[in-house]
Amino acid sequence: MVKNQSDMKLGTKLIHAGVSPDPSTGAIMTPIFQTSTYVQAAPGDHKGYEYARTQNPTRDALQNALAAIENGTHGICFGSGMAAIDAIVKLLKPGDEVVATNDLYGGTYRIFTKVFQPLGIHFRFIDMSDAATIEQHLTSQTRMIWIETPTNPLLKIIDIAACAKIAAKHKALLAIDNTFASPYLQNPIDLGADIVLHSATKYLGGHSDVVHGAIIVKDEALAQQLYFLQNSCGAVPGPQDCFLVLRGIKTLHVRMQRHCENGAAIAHFLRNHPKVDKVYWPGFTDHPNHKIAAKQMRGFGGMISFTLKNDSMEAANQVLSNTHLFSLAESLGGVESLIGHPASMTHASIPREERIKNGLADSLIRLSVGIEDVDDLIEDLNKAIG
CATH class of the missing domain: 3.90.1150.10 (Aspartate Aminotransferase, domain 1)
Known part of the structure; x- marks a missing residue:
């Protein structure tokens, strides 16, 4: 029997946490459930699955694994890293402000300034190398602090714990793009982050054969908001892609x-x-x-x-x-x-x-x-x- 995942060393957790042999066959690898819908015995009488945009067993296994390896409680998967970013920003409303690091992935800058800024969400890009200077850039409209660390492409380092304290003080969410570090090198939730983002296309998949995005959180209400956006907007990954990321995580x-x-x-x-x-x-x-x-x-x-x-x-x-x-x-x-x-x-x-x-x-x-x-x-x- 595999021991409690909270007691596992990281290398063991990456292989075992969040997944288990298929109960119907004993398959050690999570099957690819390539289906769009699920048969119900009677209206509302089903086995926990109704429609594959909403839920898929392969995706569920990956979401559980991601939550475990980032020390969160909920993983939410998307068809790409950009789709995951899109969902995070949709937590906000017109008039809200995001304070972001000024060294960040170009696609993130593009969706912030070209997609969401015209809809009334404001973005401020600042140097966050000295976390003590961040607070002076926050306003009463700041609802989120967005950082990458290490940053892309200048490899700047931002103090996550210090940012978490600032965000909590101002009742803002702290979102961390952890793509460059991966869960193996860094776990932002342990340092106070509210939201962790991955382009799972990168280190999590690890073999340049999948496009995928993921969000991990620890707050139940925040998780339910993100699951709602995942289902309602529909930018979900297919089961084959989820299988590839699950396989990548093991190594x-x-x-x-x-x-x-x-x-x-x-x-x-x-x-x-x-x-x-x-x-x-x-x-x-x-x-x-x-x-x-x-x-x-x-x-x-x-x-x-x-x-x-x-x-x-x-x-x-x-x-x-x-x-x-x-x-x-x-x-x-x-x-x-x-x-x-x-x-x-x-x-x-x-x-x-x-x-x-x-x-x-x-x-x-x-x-x-x-x-x-x-x-x-x-x-x-x-x-x-x-």
């Missing part, structure tokens, strides 16, 4: 260990390279807020950004176009290494003047370090940088 700990090991080796290689200028990685002891990262994270991850001393697009393009193991592609968190250009790819939806003001140079290169042999990855980068 999250071993993958993240290698991501962290490879990330550390490559960060130090880049810092010592004569043609590399700035390297953004929270594991450096001189990285701003490194001590906070060391306190709230179990490791420093496999995401790295850097610039070249020849700070030109021509030099950056030379690197971006000449790697072989680092594939030029959007996304992150897969077993294979990716290289990207935020200004033209993941963050192109943010106006250039805003990107530059926030420190995102046109020539910035972002790496998602995979789990290949690190010597091969270093050789690949070394040849591309020249």
Whole structure:
């Protein structure tokens, strides 16, 4: 018998929590319930399932697993990370304000400013590196504080516990995009966050073969609001996608260990390279807020950004176009290494003047370090940088 999941070590929890063998067959893997509806014995007499937009057993298993590994009580799954963000912002009403970090995923900025701002929800983007300065930006209309940590793509670290205290004081929700860290490295609910968001497309899925989003909360009323939005708006994932994320979670700990090991080796290689200028990685002891990262994270991850001393697009393009193991592609968190250009790819939806003001140079290169042999990855980068 598997012991109580609250007593499990994290590596064990990732494999066992929230899931159990199928009671009808004993299948150790959760079946893919590929159905749109469920037969009822009589009106209202069913086995807990009526229609697959509302509930699906494969999705239920994943939602339970996500809640367990983030130390929440409820997981709510969506067809993509953006669909999950959409649901979170729909908790608000016109006139409400969101104070968000100024270094964040371009798709998040786009949905905030292009979809919800015209509907009357206000957004303020600020530097949250010093949590003590956040409070001065809050108003009586602030209903949510939105942070990524580490941020995308400059790998800034934001003090979650400090933000939680500020949010509670002002009766605002604290929402954390935990995609870059994953539940293996960081559990924001333990630090006071109200809402944890994942693009499960990334580290949770881990194999670049699924698009998926997830929200985890610990408050019952908040969970019911989000389940209502999930069902009413219908941006739900299919059972096959849920199965793939469930499978990915089972190896999250071993993958993240290698991501962290490879990330550390490559960060130090880049810092010592004569043609590399700035390297953004929270594991450096001189990285701003490194001590906070060391306190709230179990490791420093496999995401790295850097610039070249020849700070030109021509030099950056030379690197971006000449790697072989680092594939030029959007996304992150897969077993294979990716290289990207935020200004033209993941963050192109943010106006250039805003990107530059926030420190995102046109020539910035972002790496998602995979789990290949690190010597091969270093050789690949070394040849591309020249």
